[in-house]
Amino acid sequence: MWSLYVVQTRFGHWYTGISTDVTRRFSEHQAGTGAKNLRGKGPLTLIFQQQIGSRSAATKLEIKVKRLTKAQKREYVNSAQHAIKTQLNQADE
Template sequence: MLQTRRGTLYTGITTDVERRCAEHEAGRGAKALRGKGPLVLMHWEWVGDHGDALRLEAAIKRLSALEKRRWLAARSSADAVR
């Protein structure tokens, strides 16, 4: 999940987070992110297979902005406990 300069959250899937972030920063990624940098990587996680990743992405995209921030906060809290 990336955050734009204005605080908008963008969710996507990839097999290579570093490469994909670089593509987005260079303007070669999603059209929704072009000209909206700098971008900040807010969260990434390994998800089983491609189908699982697509389902998680779809579920996150259905959330409101506030719900996405709560989701992020819950993930960050869980990571801090580990």
């Protein structure tokens, strides 16, 4: 299962990526062995992750999210988190 994730740098910049194991990939980023874009910009914070499914679907979504402005990315992350909370609340009922 592929997931989309968003990492925030100490400078407040957001990095978007995909992985089959977000925990492992985030550890690689923190160790400086992940994306060159994040090296030396820690501490890093994993602020969002979302299971997508296939690699193809995850890649397509990653491209779309990377093209968004930071404000649009925040809106996407907030709306996705809200949808997850709503689903959890409905499951509890």
